[in-house]
Each structure stands twice: as C-alpha cells, then as structure tokens.
Amino acid sequence: MIKRIFNAVDERVKLLEIYREHLSQYFVPAGLNIWYSMGAVLIVLFSIEIITGIFLLIHYVPHTKEAFESVTHISNAVPAGWLIRRVHAIGANLFVLVLFLHMFSVLIMGSYKKPREIHWFVGCIILGVTLTTCLSGYLLPWSQLSYWATTVATSFPGSIPVIGDWLVWFMRGSNPVSQETLGRFFAMHVSLIPFTILILTSIHIFVMRRTGISVPPWTDGTKKIPFFPHFVIEDLKVIYFFLAMLFIFVFFYPQISFPPDALDPADPLSTPAHIKPEWYFLANYQMLKLVPNEFLGIILQGTVAFFIFFLPLLDRKEERRVWKRPIFGTIVFLGIIAFIILTVWGHYS
Amino acid sequence: MEENTSRRNFLQKLVGGVLGATAIVFAVPFVSYLIPKKSAGGANLLTDADNKPILDRDIKEDASLVGFSKDGPTIVIRLGGKLHALSAVCTHLGCLVKWVPAEGIFFCPCHAGKFDANGANISGPPPEPLTVYKIEVDKEGKIALEKA
Numbered sequence: 492m493i494k495r496i497f498n499a500v501d502e503r504v505k506l507l508e509i510y511r512e513h514l515s516q517y518f519v520p521a522g523l524n525i526w527y528s529m530g531a532v533l534i535v536l537f538s539i540e541i542i543t544g545i546f547l548l549i550h551y552v553p554h555t556k557e558a559f560e561s562v563t564h565i566s567n568a569v570p571a572g573w574l575i576r577r578v579h580a581i582g583a584n585l586f587v588l589v590l591f592l593h594m595f596s597v598l599i600m601g602s603y604k605k606p607r608e609i610h611w612f613v614g615c616i617i618l619g620v621t622l623t624t625c626l627s628g629y630l631l632p633w634s635q636l637s638y639w640a641t642t643v644a645t646s647f648p649g650s651i652p653v654i655g656d657w658l659v660w661f662m663r664g665s666n667p668v669s670q671e672t673l674g675r676f677f678a679m680h681v682s683l684i685p686f687t688i689l690i691l692t693s694i695h696i697f698v699m700r701r702t703g704i705s706v707p708p709w710t711d712g713t714k715k716i717p718f719f720p721h722f723v724i725e726d727l728k729v730i731y732f733f734l735a736m737l738f739i740f741v742f743f744y745p746q747i748s749f750p751p752d753a754l755d756p757a758d759p760l761s762t763p764a765h766i767k768p769e770w771y772f773l774a775n776y777q778m779l780k781l782v783p784n785e786f787l788g789i790i791l792q793g794t795v796a797f798f799i800f801f802l803p804l805l806d807r808k809e810e811r812r813v814w815k816r817p818i819f820g821t822i823v824f825l826g827i828i829a830f831i832i833l834t835v836w837g838h839y840s
Numbered sequence: 841m842e843e844n845t846s847r848r849n850f851l852q853k854l855v856g857g858v859l860g861a862t863a864i865v866f867a868v869p870f871v872s873y874l875i876p877k878k879s880a881g882g883a884n885l886l887t888d889a890d891n892k893p894i895l896d897r898d899i900k901e902d903a904s905l906v907g908f909s910k911d912g913p914t915i916v917i918r919l920g921g922k923l924h925a926l927s928a929v930c931t932h933l934g935c936l937v938k939w940v941p942a943e944g945i946f947f948c949p950c951h952a953g954k955f956d957a958n959g960a961n962i963s964g965p966p967p968e969p970l971t972v973y974k975i976e977v978d979k980e981g982k983i984a985l986e987k988a
Contacts, residue, residue, distance in 0.1 A: 642933075642934045643935065645934075646933040650967075661874070664874075667908075667929075758889075759908075759913065760907070760936065761906070761936065762949050762950060764950075765949070766949075780951060
C-alpha cells in the first residue's frame with residue numbers, strides 16, 4: 492500500500508530522481524577529513540535547538556513577572572522539562588563551538604578562496620546572527636545572570652559617539668532592561684533569528700552545491716565517493732561524537748550553563764558581584780576591559796571583524812596550503828592564541 | 841526592436857519602482873512600531889520596584905536605597921541628615937553601584953569602579969561621573985528628582 496502511494500507520487504513529482512541527483516549519484520571527493528563534517532553537525536545541532544525551543548515555548552511566559560517562574564516550572568515540574576531545557580542551553584554553546592571549529596578549518600585549509608568567497612561571507616553573517624541568538628536567548632529566563640549580563644552586553648554600543656545612547660535605548664526598548672527588552676528579545680529569539688539562520692544556511696548550502704565542495708589542499712580530489720551512504724556515514728561518526736559531548740555536559744556538568752546567579756530571579760535594583768558573559772563573549776569582554784577607552788575598544792573589535800569578513804578579498808593568492816603561507820599562518824595562530832588567552836583571562840579576572 | 845528594448849527597460853524600472861515604493865510604505869509603520877516611547881511628563885518621583893513612591897522616612901542616616909526614577913535606577917543616601925540622589929547606573933557598563941558607608945564611596949560590583957559621595961569617578965574603568973539629582977520632598981514625604 493505504502494509502496495503504491497510512493498510510486499504514484501514518484502510518477503508525478505520524480506522523487507527518486509531527486510534522491511539520485513542529490514544523494515546517491517551526488518559524488519564528493521574521497522579525501523575529505525572530519526573537519527568537512529562540521530557543517531552536518533551544525534545542521535543537526537540547529538535542528539535540536541529548533542525542536543527543543545518549540546517544546547520550551549509551550550510553557551515559557553515572556554513576561555517579567557512570570558518568565559523566571561515559568562522557566563523554573565519547566566525545569567522542576569514538567570516531565571523531562573529539565574532535559575529539554577538543558578539540551579537547549581548547552582546545545583547553543585556547542586553550536587557556537589562547532590561553528591568556530593568549522594570556520595577555523597575553512598581558514599586553515601584556505602577554503603574561503605575563489606570560487607568560494609560567498610560561502611565565507613554567508614558563514615560570517617551566520618556567526619554574527621548566531622551570537623545575536625545566544626544573546627537574546629540569554630535574557631529569556633529573566634534570572635539575575637541573564638538580566639545583568641544583558642544589561643552589560645547592551646551597554647557597549649553606548650560608547651559610540653552621538654548615536655550610542657539612542658542605540659542602547661532602541662535595542663532595549665526602554666532605559667533599563669525591562670519588559671520592552673524581554674518582548675523584543677523574545678520575538679527575535681523565537682522567530683526572526685531562527686528564520687534568518689534557516690535562510691542563510693540554505694544560501695550557504697546552495698552556493699556550496701553550485702561551486703562544488705572544496706577538497707583539502709593536500710589532496711587532488713580526483714577520487715570520488717557517493718554522498719549517500721558513504722560520506723553520510725563519515726558525517727554520522729562526527730555527529731554522534733558531538734551528540735555524546737552534548738549529553739555528557741547535559742547529564743554530568745549542567746552547571747556550565749547554569750551558575751548560581753542563573754538560579755535567582757532578576758532583581759533590577761541589585762547587581763550581583765562578578766557578572767560575566769558566556770564564554771564566547773569573554774575575549775571581547777576582556778579586551779574592552781583592557782583598552783582604556785571603550786569606543787576605541789569597539790573600533791578595534793570592529794576592525795578585526797572587518798578583516799575577518801573581507802578575508803577572501805584581501806587574500807587572493809591561489810596557494811591554500813598553510814605551510815606555504817607563513818605570514819598568514821602566524822597571524823591566524825597568534826589570533827587564536829590571543830582569543831584563548833583573553834577568554835581564560837576574562838573568566839578568571 | 842529598439843522600441844521593444846526601451847519599452848522593456850521602462851517596464852523593468854516601473855516594476856522595481858512600484859515594489860520599492862511598496863516596501864517603503866510598508867516599512868514605515870513597522871519601524872515606528874519599534875521606536876520606544878519617551879516617558880510621559882509629570883513629576884519624576886522615586887519609586888520602588890512595584891511603582892510605589894519611596895518616602896523620605898524610608899532612608900536612614902548613612903544608609904542608601906535604590907529605586908526607580910524616569911531616568912532609570914537611582915540611589916539615594918542620607919548624609920548628615922541630608923538626602924543625596926544620584927543615578928545608580930555605573931557609567932562604565934550599566935551595572936548598579938552600591939553605597940559603601942565605611943569608605944564613603946559608591947562601588948560598582950561588576951568591574952570595581954569607584955565614585956565619591958558626589959558621584960565623581962575616582963577609580964576603575966568608569967569614564968564619567970554619576971548623574972546627580974536635585975531633590976524635593978513634598979508634604980507626604982515623596983521624593984521628586986530633577987537633574988542638577
């Protein structure tokens with residue numbers, strides 16, 4: 492019966508043709524390493540975030556008087572609510588980590604070079620949008636941590652001359668972080684941003700299919716394997732490794748996303764000591780602390796972001812092997828070391 | 841042929857223009873929807889988290905109290921019997937300062953910024969002093985604020 496229905500549909504819309512063209516008869520280079528599976532891991536993690544987010548929405552109340560209680564209710568009273576919330580929170584951290592790894596591998600293997608510049612531009616925008624998602628989602632539990640971390644994070648643009656104060660006011664929807672801020676961040680977090688990431692990811696995959704997948708610079712890419720099932724199995728190995736990591740943190744180290752200040756409801760009249768942003772903002776946070784002028788700090792970070800974004804236009808040489816590009820390799824190495832040092836420093840400062 | 845091409849060009853521009861104008865017309869209400877409202881006029885009273893007025897007698901000698909005014913969180917201290925009101929928002933990154941009576945300073949717990957009792961930034965990363973308010977206490981003891 493099912494087969495007959497499938498055949499009838501296939502006769503009309505040629506489903507098998509799509510399967511052959513995009514999966515079984517779609518060939519990718521045989522020498523791809525595990526770094527090439529990061530995109531698949533990101534798609535899986537994004538799907539997990541969407542699914543867990545939809546389930547959290549069933550009980551979450553986006554109002555300052557009820558948000559914290561609704562989140563506590565999800566964690567303590569709703570069956571498996573604690574699990575869904577932890578997977579959502581820790582999954583977001585893992586998503587950022589894998590996105591960093593994905594971009595790192597593209598950097599090292601020179602995969603951003605012609606004809607794949609658009610992949611890089613779209614990937615950078617996805618990173619920016621992802622960090623915005625994390626920031627907006629951070630406020631929603633309306634805990635002391637979320638309230639004050641959001642207050643600090645949304646204060647940074649205030650140092651921009653002329654429009655800074657207006658920008659902060661516009662982002663928050665009011666002077667201090669308030670119901671207006673929660674409403675804005677909630678709308679962004681649950682609808683605008685996931686939709687944007689979905690569109691950007693579709694563009695990313697579309698341009699990858701049009702240009703073809705890149706190969707590691709040390710292979711010639713002549714030997715090919717079918718995408719399904721051969722390469723999908725390689726993807727699955729890496730996907731299950733990261734899923735294992737996710738659940739190790741969910742079950743054994745949940746405090747990584749839920750420190751003590753995350754367990755108290757927000758009090759807009761009392762700032763707790765030692766408020767710090769999430770780990771992926773620590774380097775920016777520490778850098779802004781070190782630079783004596785806040786605006787100068789923002790300019791510095793903007794300059795770094797500018798060079799990273801426009802890298803394909805600045806680095807046009809064909810050579811992709813990193814050991815043949817010592818200046819580039821040194822800059823990347825020092826950049827990563829600086830990021831790690833600032834992150835650790837920001838954590839312990 | 842040439843006439844067809846110019847006609848096609850004109851139609852392409854017409855379609856682009858119509859779509860662009862439509863987008864702008866639709867964008868105006870959405871953008872105005874996002875611009876926050878300015879707070880209404882009237883007295884700038886100091887209130888608690890439940891929007892109830894904080895009264896003069898609630899603040900003891902050498903003690904402090906943080907409440908809301910129209911400008912945001914505001915801290916009031918009583919020194920030598922006189923009330924002093926300042927913005928509680930640290931000028932560095934927006935955390936709230938606390939009054940430390942033993943040292944006679946305002947201290948920001950986020951990045952250890954310090955301000956003296958007049959709100960001047962004296963140590964740490966804050967780039968500017970705290971905003972100072974003039975205080976008027978009415979017969980009922982309600983505290984009204986005005987930027988000094």
